[in-house]
Amino acid sequence: MAITKSVSELISLMFEDVAIGDELPEIVKKPDTRQLVMYAGASQDFVAIHYDQNVAQEAGHPKVIIHGALKSAWLGQLVTTWMGVNGRLLELDVSYRAIDFPGETLTCIGKVIDTRIEDGVGLVELEIGLNNSEGASSTPGRALVSLPTRAAN
Amino acid sequence: MTTSPSSGDTVISEKLRSFIGLESIAVMYEIERHAVQRFACAIGDTNPLYTDREFAQATSYGGVIAPPTFLRSLLPGDYPKLYPEPFAHILDGGSKYRYNEPVRVGDRITVVRKISDLFEKHGRMGTMLFKISEINYTNQESRLVAVQTTTTITYGMGEKDSGVGDH
Numbered sequence: 001m002a003i004t005k006s007v008s009e010l011i012s013l014m015f016e017d018v019a020i021g022d023e024l025p026e027i028v029k030k031p032d033t034r035q036l037v038m039y040a041g042a043s044q045d046f047v048a049i050h051y052d053q054n055v056a057q058e059a060g061h062p063k064v065i066i067h068g069a070l071k072s073a074w075l076g077q078l079v080t081t082w083m084g085v086n087g088r089l090l091e092l093d094v095s096y097r098a099i100d101f102p103g104e105t106l107t108c109i110g111k112v113i114d115t116r117i118e119d120g121v122g123l124v125e126l127e128i129g130l131n132n133s134e135g136a137s138s139t140p141g142r143a144l145v146s147l148p149t150r151a152a153n
Numbered sequence: 154m155t156t157s158p159s160s161g162d163t164v165i166s167e168k169l170r171s172f173i174g175l176e177s178i179a180v181m182y183e184i185e186r187h188a189v190q191r192f193a194c195a196i197g198d199t200n201p202l203y204t205d206r207e208f209a210q211a212t213s214y215g216g217v218i219a220p221p222t223f224l225r226s227l228l229p230g231d232y233p234k235l236y237p238e239p240f241a242h243i244l245d246g247g248s249k250y251r252y253n254e255p256v257r258v259g260d261r262i263t264v265v266r267k268i269s270d271l272f273e274k275h276g277r278m279g280t281m282l283f284k285i286s287e288i289n290y291t292n293q294e295s296r297l298v299a300v301q302t303t304t305t306i307t308y309g310m311g312e313k314d315s316g317v318g319d320h
Contacts, residue, residue, distance in 0.1 A: 035195070035197070038194070038195040039196065041191070042188075042191045042192040042194070042195035042226060043192065043195070043225045044226050044228050045225065047243055047314060048314050049242075049314065055314055058242075058314075059242040059309065059314065067245070068244075068245035069248065072222050072225075072248055073198070073220065073222040073225075074197075076220060076221040076222050077197075077198040077200070077220070080221065081200065085202060085212040085213065089252055090252055091250065091251055091252070092248075092249070093247070093249040094247050094248055094249075096244075096246060096247050099244075
């Protein structure tokens, strides 16, 4: 299940193709401090615990930490890559339960926990999260997406 | 961790409490394709919907869109009065996004934030202030495209880290 398909291959993911228990193709991230600086610039988040060792230590961290919002971005990528260009992301909830550090290998995982049709729209609910190098979940979340239905076509 | 009793030693002063429901000064952003490209590159997302005009036009979106959490880069404005942040350090607790439609390159998005709740907890880091904020993103056609609800945690005394109080 760890193979990440390209977006174009997933262009036709349909509601009927999805079942409860399905796992999303994992996305693995190995962020370095350079990526944190890139994210700081791109997101305008210049809180110094993400790039200044001294500030991070004064705030009680062993070293600089990954932006929580960057972890959210990766979980968004997990879901949108899986659903393809005809899906729509409706809800994305992410909790930063534990901090993560550059240099770690972080794995974004997800699975289908519910499928239902509401007002003719195919809705799929996902449990998502990010596991750290030890395999512990640091960043649980959930998402709701809509997918096209064959019935509607 | 326990929620503190509403006793006299709370950090949530009347002045701080007066920020609940207060709207930030609206800020409008023009969504520029290079900003979207830089964001997608920074998070390591190679989805052509965010960068490839021809590809995106051929999809149901009809044009280049921004990644879902690109909204983070559209910083809300200040409150009309100075927010009296009591603590020095900041941690992001999480975000909940509700999307009505994607942000598109070329959109003009107006951002308004308001604090919906303030509460404190006591833990390993001492007293921590939890701030729940709701950020509304409205496009040039006055449609609410998304809402982000954030939890911001501040804690600890001393010199304020740069950026504390902005989030």
